[in-house]
Amino acid sequence: MVQQSKPQVTSLLSNDVLGRLERLRINATRLFTSKSRGEHLAGRGGTSVEFSDYRDYTPGDDVRFVDWNIFARLHRPYLKLYEEEEEIHVAVIIDTSSSMMFENKFELARQLGAAFGVMGLLGGERVSVFAFGGRERGSMRLPPATGRASMLKLFAFIENLQGGGSVQIEEGLYDFLRRQSGRGVVAILSDFLTSADLRRPFNLLFSAGLEIFGVQILGPQEIDPQVTGDTRLVDSESRHTLDVSSGAYLTSLYQEYRAAYESYLKENCQKRCGHFLSVSPKDSLEYILFSLFRHRGWVK
């Protein structure tokens, strides 16, 4: 009897990856105060069923949380503290501009976006997806959804995303902030290649109570460019051109600038209690999700 293989749930993630993602949760480090309760355990005392600690009773405390067993033995009231399970908002921002249409950058962004969404949904969080890129088609948004049932909707939305366009990341972030409500985490999947200052949109994200998980996706040629001879470089988004005459000096200078820009992004994310990581499509998805993210403490 031939055993039939299990059909793929989505083209973005293999079933195996999906299975492993079910056991992972986004590790947000900021305290969130959402009115809804989720599975995310906040560091403060809460009302979940998960015991956290004891403390002395002080007048005004809810007597329902007094541990009567201890009171019977010690004749002193102690209050039981529980982990608070709060619901966070997981926002996934995917850059679909033309600059992402090189060297499978967009594919990786979609896969990582799906992974963040799956981890959020399975963690009982509210998950929304925001895609920006094309001016004509405008930004696309998956409204906040919760529960495992929303997973197919999430996959369908991400699978149907179209690439192309010239919207810069700062414009996309401003657009996102205008529509965003709720606190939580925001996973930004972009190449971050913009000439604008990103400190202001980062500040706004921080102020909105969002913990930034910035993932810069750069292609191998962007990391180590091989430009030879007299070449005219054409910007995929603005169509602007730049004539360069290659040389070892120019390449090394480019590397310096790329490393400096990466440091700049990382520094500005960390200043706002955020995280930053630069990945390349040549890295496997499993390595990024289950090795890189775990070692950096992004997921647990």
Place this chain on the structure above:
Amino acid sequence: MNFYLPGNVWFLFLLVPLILFYFLKLRRPELKIPSLVLWRRVMNDTRVNSPFQRFRKNILLLIQALLLLLLILGAMQPYWRGESAKVKRIPVLIDCSASMGALSGQGGVSCLEIAKKRVREIVAGLLPDQEVCIVSFGRTARKRTGFTNDKRLLLDALQQIEVEEVQSEIEDALRMVQALGQSAPFDEVLLTSDGNFPPRVSFELPFKLNFERVPQSGSNFGITALHASRSSSGYWDVFVIVEGSQKAQNTATLELIRDAEVIGREHLTLTSGQARQMLFQVPAKEAAFLTVKLALDGFDSLQSDNIAFLSLPTMRPLSCYVAGSMVSCSRALQGMEGIDIRLDSVPAAAGTGYDLVVTDRVQDLSIEGKTCLYTGIVPPDLQKLVSVERGGSEVVDWSGSSPLLRHVEWSDVAMLDQPRTAEGVSEIDLENLGYEVLVHGNRGPLLLEKKEGEKISFYLLFHCDRSTLPYRVGFPVLMHNLVQIALHQAGLAEARAAQTGVLPPLKLLPQQSYSVSGPNSTRHEKTDDRGVLAGLPATSVGEYVVSLAGAEQMRIGASLLSSSETFLSYTEEIHFNELSVRTAPVSVRTDQSLWRYFALLAFCLLLLEWWFFHKPLRSWK
């Protein structure tokens, strides 16, 4: 730097279409990349940091413009101006005498190679309108090429120049160059030599002479003289002189070889400035061919002067014919040793003459003699110019430098005959006929000398028996001088080694074709009616074998035997009749063509451009 064709600067206008085409036609390969953000920052930074980044943006244009500039510069025929004004035509005199073969040191190069290298540089730098004529000279000058700018022809001619083992004579070369100037005028002449020639040259210099002296070679010792004189004991006294150049000291072995047998050997310690003279005695019973070899223990820069050759004839008495009427002369000759006197004995066969003929008979003029003294006889060709009358004559003057009249006093000689010249006849008319007046009388010449080939004839126009000459003290001296001359003429008094250059006249069979084999070549020559073979060139030291139909007839050696060549001395200044020419302190620089360097640079630039800008472009996709 000057330009031979400055008009080609108009080609600079080609830069305009080059730039136009560059910007119109330049198609940089376009490379679509995600974003220019980082590249813009990089380019801004490089532009700020490097003032040449503006050019680097269009480096291809820059290289192409530079390439075009180099080609235009090459087309303008740039050249470095030499020390003198621009030379259109220049004869180059190359000394190829023996001393130019001297080496600078052990395993070094010869002076001639240095000179040829210098001339090669001149030829390589010739501009299209410049012409060079190459003349080599040793003892004589030889024009190798006419005025030409055909570099291959010039280099081939240069290659053919080899050292001639002869003494240097610059005058012949200068006269040849002067003759060249008649058909192709020029202003300057370049002389390349080691300066080993006489400092005084009897020549009116009609052009500017640039004397470029090649560096001095190393130390040298050599044989500078080899001759033999007749001794009374039946031997030849062979004298060999060995000398050396300045600042030299060496030890050597000198060997005297006779027919492949070493008959004498001397070990010498040689010091510069000291001539070592060696004497060897060789039996004179039969003819001999001697070779003298000098083997030096240390370095010797010149090899050609280490060997010399000497031919010794068989020693025999001087055969002398004396007319029976010449009583005084016969008595004077009978008192001398080594003379075979035959009175009135006419030789049986023609061609077997005497070494000395003394006669007063006109019919004896037909007797062959190498040295003849005719008394009271007017030569047939002078009978219209000179007559002898009675009346007496007085001696007015005589030539004391003549070998015949050495130590002979003529002032008190009285005579009955009176030789007198015809009206309007002067001494010049006699000289034109080949006669030299040795003793002048008050009416005409008293004693004449005439040289005809190997024969010397003395004509005493008065009869000595009708004068007081036989009673004078000078008479036996006169006869002794005559015998000595006859001995020299017969080759019985001494033998001298022949020098290179031209072999001495050889007495052979008349109208025969002989082959003369030298060290480097074989020539075929024909003797004249008298059987004399003359004018044979001998530019190399060695033995020359004269053969007739394959049979060896004669062997003669040619040796360098030149003190100046052996000394390797040099002159810093050549003194001409009216001016002096000093050697150039540095190499005389002629115009140096530079176009090839520009062409080479352009080619390198082309390769650089290819290397940098023609690599395949990788894709970002």
